[in-house]
Amino acid sequence: xxxxxxxxxxxxxxxxxxxxxxxxxxxxxxxxxxxxxxxxxxxxxxxxxxxxxxxxxxxxxxxxxxxxxxxxxxxxxxxxxxxxxxxxxxxxxxxxxxxxxxxxxxxxxxxxxxxxxxxxxxxxxxxxxxxxxxxxxxxxxxxxxxxxxxxxxxxxxxxxxxxxxxxxxxxxxxxxxxxxxxxxxxxxxxxxxxxxxxxxxxxxxxxxxxxxxxxxxxxxxxxxxxxxxxxxxxxxxxxxxxxxxxxxxx
Amino acid sequence: xxxxxxxxxxxxxxxxxxxxxxxxxxxxxxxxxxxxxxxxxxxxxxxxxxxxxxxxxxxxxxxxxxxxxxxxxxxxxxxxxxxxxxxxxxxxxxxxxxxxxxxxxxxxxxxxxxxxxxxxxxxxxxxxxxxxxxxxxxxxxxxxxxxxxxxxxxxxxxxxxxxxxxxxxxxxxxxxxxxxxxxxxxxxxxxxxxxxxxxxxxxxxxxxxxxxxxxxxxxxxxxxxxxxxxxxxxxxxxxxxxxxxxxxxxxxxxxxxxxxxxxxxxxxxxxxxxxxxxxxxxxxxxxxxxxxxxxxxxxxxxxxxxxxxxxxxxxxxxxxxxxxxxxxxxxxxxxxxxxxxxxxxxxxxxxxxxxxxxxxxxxxxxxxxxxxxxxxxxxxxxxxxxxxxxxxxxxxxxxxxxxxxxxxxxxxxxxxxxxxxxxxxxxxxxxxxxxxxx
Numbered sequence: 001x002x003x004x005x006x007x008x009x010x011x012x013x014x015x016x017x018x019x020x021x022x023x024x025x026x027x028x029x030x031x032x033x034x035x036x037x038x039x040x041x042x043x044x045x046x047x048x049x050x051x052x053x054x055x056x057x058x059x060x061x062x063x064x065x066x067x068x069x070x071x072x073x074x075x076x077x078x079x080x081x082x083x084x085x086x087x088x089x090x091x092x093x094x095x096x097x098x099x100x101x102x103x104x105x106x107x108x109x110x111x112x113x114x115x116x117x118x119x120x121x122x123x124x125x126x127x128x129x130x131x132x133x134x135x136x137x138x139x140x141x142x143x144x145x146x147x148x149x150x151x152x153x154x155x156x157x158x159x160x161x162x163x164x165x166x167x168x169x170x171x172x173x174x175x176x177x178x179x180x181x182x183x184x185x186x187x188x189x190x191x192x193x194x195x196x197x198x199x200x201x202x203x204x205x206x207x208x209x210x211x212x213x214x215x216x217x218x219x220x221x222x223x224x225x226x227x228x229x230x231x232x233x234x235x236x237x238x239x240x241x242x243x244x245x246x247x248x249x250x
Numbered sequence: 251x252x253x254x255x256x257x258x259x260x261x262x263x264x265x266x267x268x269x270x271x272x273x274x275x276x277x278x279x280x281x282x283x284x285x286x287x288x289x290x291x292x293x294x295x296x297x298x299x300x301x302x303x304x305x306x307x308x309x310x311x312x313x314x315x316x317x318x319x320x321x322x323x324x325x326x327x328x329x330x331x332x333x334x335x336x337x338x339x340x341x342x343x344x345x346x347x348x349x350x351x352x353x354x355x356x357x358x359x360x361x362x363x364x365x366x367x368x369x370x371x372x373x374x375x376x377x378x379x380x381x382x383x384x385x386x387x388x389x390x391x392x393x394x395x396x397x398x399x400x401x402x403x404x405x406x407x408x409x410x411x412x413x414x415x416x417x418x419x420x421x422x423x424x425x426x427x428x429x430x431x432x433x434x435x436x437x438x439x440x441x442x443x444x445x446x447x448x449x450x451x452x453x454x455x456x457x458x459x460x461x462x463x464x465x466x467x468x469x470x471x472x473x474x475x476x477x478x479x480x481x482x483x484x485x486x487x488x489x490x491x492x493x494x495x496x497x498x499x500x501x502x503x504x505x506x507x508x509x510x511x512x513x514x515x516x517x518x519x520x521x522x523x524x525x526x527x528x529x530x531x532x533x534x535x536x537x538x539x540x541x542x543x544x545x546x547x548x549x550x551x552x553x554x555x556x557x558x559x560x561x562x563x564x565x566x567x568x569x570x571x572x573x574x575x576x577x578x579x580x581x582x583x584x585x586x587x588x589x590x591x592x593x594x595x596x597x598x599x600x601x602x603x604x605x606x607x608x609x610x611x612x613x614x615x616x617x618x619x620x621x622x623x624x625x626x627x628x629x630x631x632x633x634x635x636x637x638x639x640x641x642x643x644x645x646x647x648x649x650x651x652x653x654x655x656x657x658x659x660x661x662x663x664x665x666x667x668x669x670x671x672x673x674x675x676x677x678x679x680x681x682x683x684x685x686x687x688x
Contacts, residue, residue, distance in 0.1 A: 048639045052631070076641035088636040092654030098640070101650065101684060106641040141654075158640060 001026045001197050002047075002166055006058035009046045016042045018222035019058070024166070027194040031208055031233060032201045034219035035241040040201045041085055043219065044170040047199075048082035049075045062166065076102075077109040079165030079196075083155040083172050090142040095154065096124060098142050099161050106162070127160040131187045148175030156187045163191070168199045173207035185210030205237035220248050253307040253430075254289045257393065258282065260313040264397060274367050274398075277381050281395035288389035300574045300606045301516055301545040306488055309458050311430035313397075315343040319423045321454075323350055329452050330417055333667040336448070337416040339402040343423055344431045346400065350419075358412050363401035363434055375405060379438055383466050383496040383522060391492045394464040398434035401463075406443040408470075415446040415665055420463075422487070424455025435465040439473035439501075446476045446665060453487040465493045469501035471525070476664055477505045482675055483512040485540065490516045499525035506663060507534040508672055509544045510679045516545045521559065523550070523585075528557040535656045535672075537679045539568035539600075549578045552585040552615075561592040564656040567603035578610040579620060586615050592622040597629060597655060599648075649680035 002024040009017040016039045024030050034040050046053050047060055049072035059066050067075055090098070103123075104114045115123070128138060131153050143151050152172050159167050169188065173181055188211050192198060200211055208216075208230065216233045218226040220241070225248045226232065236244070251259075261282045268275060290307055291298040321342055330338065337360045340350035346362055353361045359372075366372040367380070381398075385391045402418045422429055431451075439445060453459045469475050481489060489512055495503050509515050521530040536544045550559040565573045575594040596605045609622040629651050637647035653676055663669045677684050 048635075050635050050639075052635075071644065072635060072638035073641050073643045073647075076639055080639075082639050084636060084639075088630070088633045090633055090636075090651070090654055092657045093650055098637075098650075101646070102637075102640040102642055105643060105646060109641070109643075162640065 001063060002199075003061040003064070004047075004058070005061070007046070007055065007060060008057035009042060009053045009055050011042070011053050015056070016053070016222055017046065020222070020224055022217065022224060024197045024199060026197055028215065029192065029198045029200065029211060029213045031213035031216045032199060032219055033203065033216060033233060033236055035245070036203070038219045039222045040219050041170055044082055044168045044201055047168055048072055048080055073105070074109075076162070077106050081159050081162055081164030081167045083152070083159060083167065083169045085171040085174065087143045087151045087155055089144045091144045093142050095138045095140060095142055099124065099158065102158070103161060123161065127157055130160055130190060131157045132183050133157055149177060149180035152176055152184055153180060156184050160187060160191055164196065166197050166199070167191075168201065170201045171203065172200070173202055173204065181207065182210065205233045208233050218244050220244055253309070253311060256311075257313060258286050261396060263314070268399060269368065272368065274376065274380065278396045278398065280386070281392040284387065284392040285389050285396055288392075291389055297547060297576070300572070301514070301543065306460055306514065309428045309460070311428045311458070311460055312426040313430055315345065315429060316426050318345055319343055319425050320347065321350060321421060321423065326350070326421060326452075326454070329419060329421075329450060331415070331448060331665070331667050331671060334665070335414050337412065337414060339416065339418045341400065341420045341433065343425060343429060344400060344420070344433070354412075358407065358410050359403065359405040360412065360416055361403050363403045363436060364399055366403035366436065367399065372403075375438065379436060379466065379468055381466070383468065383494040384464055384492070385494070385520075388492070390462055390490055391464055394432045394434055394462050394492065397432045398464070401434040402437070403435070404437045404445065404447070406439050406445050408440040409442045410440075411444045415448060418447060418449045420451045420461065422453045422459045424453070424457035426457065428458035429460075431459065431461045433461065433463045435463070437465065437467045437475070439467075439469045439475050441471045441473060443470075444474040446478075448478045448480060448665070448668060450480045451483055451487065451489050453484050456484060456486045459487040460490075461488070462490045463492065465491070467493065467495045467503060469495065469497045469503050471498050472500040473498075474501070475503045477503070478663070478665070478668060479505065479507045479517070480672075481508060481512055481515050482510040485511070485513050485542070487512050488514040490518075492518045493520065495519075495521045495530070497521065497523050497525060497528045497530060500527045501525070502529040502531070504531040504533070504662060506659070507532075507546065508675070509534065509536040509538065510675050511538070512542065514543045516547070518547045520549045521551065523553050523557045523559075526554050526556045528554070530557075530559040531662065532561045532563075533659045533662060534563040535659050535676070536563070536565040536573060537652070537656070537676060538571040538573070541570050543572045545574035547574070547576045550580070550590065552579070552581040552588045552590065555584060555586045555588065557585065558589040559591065561594075562659055563594045564659055565594070565596040565605060566599065566652050566656065567596065567605055568599045570600070570602040572603070573605040575605070575607040575624070576610065577608070577622070579612070579622075581613040581615050581618050581620065583614040586617045588615060588618040588620070590618070590620040594624040595655070596624070596626045597652065598626060599629065646682050646684060649677070649682040649684060652680055653677075653684070
């Protein structure tokens with residue numbers, strides 16, 4: 001589904017991704033781990049089309065199609081979703097209105113009519129139940145004054161609403177207490193199916209106890225330096241990242 | 251002949267059509283003298299530093315419309331808040347249009363200034379209120395006073411509330427190549443009365459129009475006045491609005507100004523708090539582009555203790571548009587326990603757009619809470635990416651962010667249908683088809 005070939009990306013002339021190769025198939029869960037500053041969040045942003053970063057070499061393919069020239073919204077219409085590490089606060093736009101706009105703009109791009117209000121309400125109700133979100137929460141301004149946990153839960157709620165083909169969860173576990181973590185992970189697991197894929201970006205192994213990956217990759221200094229199965233995550237948890245750094249330096 | 255000379259000499263012609271023995275005419279005569287001495291304000295004056303009237307003065311405006319014209323309701327329906335029933339005071343090229351209007355004398359007077367200024371039954375009210383809060387010194391106000399003859403006259407007696415909102419609309423038809431209009435409104439809310447007014451100036455062609463409007467509002471004890479100014483005129487129309495508000499104990503007056511279109515819009519709002527526990531609110535949303543110019547000049551004079559004032563102006567400027575916000579707050583020495591808040595936030599979405607914002611606080615009391623803040627910024631790129639990553643196209647995402655930036659001003663709009671209309675105007679102005687339904 002997702003193929004990343006020799007991807008190089010930089011910001012303000014500074015190279016951050018230095019040749020990433022990654023393949024993610026439908027129905028798979030991949031975890032990308034790595035020490036701070038290794039380029040994990042950059043990778044997530046670049047896949048979602050953040051124009052702050054410049055792709056200098058290589059390419060990203062979604063279902064064999066190079067998505068380099070697609071805008072972030074076009075990527076979203078093609079099924080890419082990024083759960084932000086730091087969701088942006090947008091005062092004045094309610095969660096509900098935001099989701100309505102997002103869904104109807106995606107439908108418009110596919111040549112569909114707006115979703116009937118009744119269906120929209122039902123969808124919102126079903127998905128908010130999945131994430132154990134209070135109805136009152138939905139009329140609040142997007143992320144404004146939300147706790148860390150509420151923000152992340154809201155991200156996964158958006159994922160549930162948009163039903164992406166490829167979901168990238170960027171540090172979704174950071175700032176979550178154990179209960180919120182369980183709710184969020186449970187939501188993600190319920191959304192997982194044989195046709196979609198999930199890339200979990202995380203610093204710690206903790207989230208992977210709940211969202212169990214098929215593959216684990218270690219990103220260091222802009223490259224994937226090691227890949228393995230979920231046992232690799234446990235090894236990293238136990239031994240830290242230093243041995244990876246040493247291996248990479250050799 | 252320049253515009254000033256033309257106006258001064260037109261006063262003689264004007265006198266042929268009004269009763270010069272009416273005491274009101276003494277007021278006009280005084281006023282034209284002041285205007286003759288002062289003339290149009292120039293950029294040398296601090297209050298007009300960023301707004302030039304020079305190019306307007308070069309246009310050969312007709313001071314009186316050459317012929318009467320009439321309009322069919324169906325052709326101008328869209329300018330009314332037609333989803334609800336309203337009283338309507340409508341003028342076409344400065345002349346009252348009876349077929350478009352719906353006035354009343356049923357317990358309240360919602361009618362014409364021309365009647366109020368000439369009929370004996372209104373004399374007592376006119377003696378007490380006419381030209382009593384409007385400046386006798388500011389040249390454009392005195393120019394209007396000199397030619398004051400027509401406009402809206404609204405008198406709401408004690409404890410009365412009109413059954414529906416009142417719309418004051420001035421249409422210009424372009425029958426004259428260039429037309430100057432000087433409407434004069436007098437609005438009196440007696441004790442415990444309440445009213446809602448929507449005012450609009452609308453040119454229907456691309457011929458030049460200059461409107462120099464004066465509105466006097468008197469809010470007696472505990473009266474409530476909500477005044478909405480909808481400015482979405484064509485690019486050949488300019489408006490100088492001079493609004494003067496006199497407030498007594500416990501009264502609440504709110505003025506919302508929505509500036510979305512016109513060549514030049516100058517809003518002079520002046521609030522005088524002549525009592526205690528008064529609340530004065532001024533809010534505005536400005537969204538302009540091209541070479542449009544909007545200038546908000548506000549004044550709140552806290553004359554008595556224990557009063558509040560709130561100002562919240564949001565501006566979005568595109569292309570080569572220019573904006574001005576000048577907010578003056580005066581707190582007299584005896585006006586202790588004053589709460590005065592002022593906020594002006596702006597987004598410039600083009601390198602060529604300009605905003606000049608200036609708070610002016612003159613505080614002579616020592617136990618007051620005054621705050622002011624102004625910001626000038628751009629759209630947040632990270633927020634834009636966030637919205638786009640959810641499938642919202644860039645243009646719509648930008649519009650949504652701009653709407654979000656401005657929309658808290660709409661919270662205090664108490665006519666839901668007006669709020670819907672303003673939302674539509676904003677979407678239209680931002681070039682998107684978004685509902686913004688909250």
